[in-house]
Amino acid sequence: MIGIVGGGIAGLAAAHRLQQHDYDVQVFEASDDLGGLAATYETNGDRIEKFYHHLSASEQTIIDLIEELGLGDDLEWPIGKNAYYVDGVVHPLDKPWEILAYPHMSVYDKFRLTLLTQEIDIRGGIPKFDSYERLEDFEDVPIKQFLLDHTSRGVYENFFEPLLDAKFGSRKEDVSAAWLLGRIKFRGERDLLRGEPLGYLRGGFGRLIDALVEEVGEENITTGVRVTDLDTEDGEVRSLTTEAMRSTEVTTTAADGGTTETHDVNGVVVAAMPNVLEDLTGYECEVDFQGAVCALVTMEESITDTYWLNIGHDAPFGALIEHTNYIPPERYGGDHLLYVASYIQDYAEELWQMNDDEIEELWLDHIEEMFPQWNRDSVKEFRLARNPRAAPVYERGYLDMVVPFDLGDDIADGIYYAGMASKAQYPERSLNGGIVAGYECADRIAGKKEVVSPR
Numbered sequence: 001m002i003g004i005v006g007g008g009i010a011g012l013a014a015a016h017r018l019q020q021h022d023y024d025v026q027v028f029e030a031s032d033d034l035g036g037l038a039a040t041y042e043t044n045g046d047r048i049e050k051f052y053h054h055l056s057a058s059e060q061t062i063i064d065l066i067e068e069l070g071l072g073d074d075l076e077w078p079i080g081k082n083a084y085y086v087d088g089v090v091h092p093l094d095k096p097w098e099i100l101a102y103p104h105m106s107v108y109d110k111f112r113l114t115l116l117t118q119e120i121d122i123r124g125g126i127p128k129f130d131s132y133e134r135l136e137d138f139e140d141v142p143i144k145q146f147l148l149d150h151t152s153r154g155v156y157e158n159f160f161e162p163l164l165d166a167k168f169g170s171r172k173e174d175v176s177a178a179w180l181l182g183r184i185k186f187r188g189e190r191d192l193l194r195g196e197p198l199g200y201l202r203g204g205f206g207r208l209i210d211a212l213v214e215e216v217g218e219e220n221i222t223t224g225v226r227v228t229d230l231d232t233e234d235g236e237v238r239s240l241t242t243e244a245m246r247s248t249e250v251t252t253t254a255a256d257g258g259t260t261e262t263h264d265v266n267g268v269v270v271a272a273m274p275n276v277l278e279d280l281t282g283y284e285c286e287v288d289f290q291g292a293v294c295a296l297v298t299m300e301e302s303i304t305d306t307y308w309l310n311i312g313h314d315a316p317f318g319a320l321i322e323h324t325n326y327i328p329p330e331r332y333g334g335d336h337l338l339y340v341a342s343y344i345q346d347y348a349e350e351l352w353q354m355n356d357d358e359i360e361e362l363w364l365d366h367i368e369e370m371f372p373q374w375n376r377d378s379v380k381e382f383r384l385a386r387n388p389r390a391a392p393v394y395e396r397g398y399l400d401m402v403v404p405f406d407l408g409d410d411i412a413d414g415i416y417y418a419g420m421a422s423k424a425q426y427p428e429r430s431l432n433g434g435i436v437a438g439y440e441c442a443d444r445i446a447g448k449k450e451v452v453s454p455r
């Protein structure tokens with residue numbers, strides 16, 4: 001039997017693929033619910049993710065899995081409008097004429113930004129195409145230096161810097177240019193006249209988790225148990241120990257003393273954060289993570305017509321994401337749903353220390369200031385999700401720090417890693433990356449892939 005630590009998308013995908021290779025599997029999930037970071041809330045209609053989720057057209061593995069599990073007809077590609085909020089004004093930034101009309105960048109800056117997105121380098125006066133093909137070349141280049149060299153100060157200060165502030169805060173100077181270029185490539189084809197179609201599974205991505213659970217079989221999944229130990233002998237993994245969780249609260253510290261059980265295994269896939277891998281095996285991963293605080297605000301009225309609103313000023317949140325400007329409110333009983341999101345670089349930050357009520361007041365006060373016409377009384381519910389490890393910090397040298405899929409050489413034969421610090425989750429962590437990581441481990445276990453170094 002192959003034991004799988006974690007019942008998020010990566011663990012479930014690993015289990016599914018292993019079964020396709022004829023292996024017996026058992027998934028162990030510490031929480032009472034499956035899905036990990038893709039967990040959902042109930043609404044007056046369809047379920048919705050606790051943290052905003054959509055797909056990019058380049059994410060073929062998840063698209064194929066959705067199709068394979070019979071949900072292909074429900075994968076939709078609506079356009080979500082993007083905009084930038086600067087000095088009290090929402091500036092739409094999807095269509096060429098909207099970008100041309102954006103007043104906070106010069107025509108020259110816009111030209112340089114366009115060239116960057118088309119991967120054209122005009123330094124030295126001669127345009128070079130496909131200049132950013134090899135991301136490895138930019139792995140050690142600081143993002144700021146790259147943007148100042150390859151675009152203009154205006155592009156950096158008026159376009160990218162506020163976005164980097166929102167995403168990486170005090171860590172923004174550490175991020176590599178390879179990350180930015182990877183993100184540009186990662187995005188799907190844009191419809192020039194309308195914007196970028198983003199994928200959403202009708203009824204929410206919880207349906208994908210449910211379909212995977214059904215496929216893997218509930219008898220092969222145990223929830224409410226934390227894996228606390230892996231036992232190795234003669235350089236091979238032999239068994240894993242689980243402990244039943246007493247409370248529904250899943251913490252990242254030691255388990256809270258429930259019943260323990262030992263299971264014999266022929267292999268283990270750790271499909272959880274690298275701190276879990278370290279607790280179980282001692283493998284130290286240098287990748288740093290950022291936390292996230294994300295509210296879902298249920299409202300009777302909409303605030304703007306934008307899906308993704310970046311904030312170009314100092315705000316206590318990084319973005320306002322109005323989900324029901326992307327997926328119609330009718331799916332949620334007519335309610336309007338807004339995500340308010342902020343990333344945390346340091347757990348000593350005030351926001352991370354605040355309780356839910358304090359965050360609600362701070363955020364709604366600020367939204368009211370930004371949109372004086374908005375009726376705060378239309379808020380019906382404010383639900384807050386927090387996660388201490390919501391995304392890796394893609395700093396310089398990141399690819400040297402990723403955890404290999406096969407840890408045979410590093411720990412013991414039969415131990416594999418499919419969590420967020422794997423290479424599959426670069427340049428952006430995603431559901432697709434989780435599935436790829438699960439498949440990579442399963443294929444290696446089945447001997448379908450060579451053992452290769454992470455780079």
Ligand SMILES: Cc1cc2nc3c(=O)[nH]c(=O)nc-3n(C[C@H](O)[C@H](O)[C@H](O)COP(=O)(O)OP(=O)(O)OC[C@H]3O[C@@H](n4cnc5c(N)ncnc54)[C@H](O)[C@@H]3O)c2cc1C
Nearest residue numbers: 006008009010030036037051053054226227390430431434
């Ligand atoms: C704010 C935010 C926005 C996002 N936006 C998008 C998006 O737009 N599109 C997209 O595709 N992705 C998005 N993602 C990323 C996506 O949710 C993740 O990449 C994906 O869900 C990770 O899956 P995973 O299985 O690797 O890890 P997780 O979902 O973290 O699952 C790991 C599981 O392991 C369990 N576990 C931990 N320790 C143990 C143990 N010792 N024993 C047993 N179980 C254990 C945990 O309880 C958890 O359920 C977003 C994430 C966040 C936080």
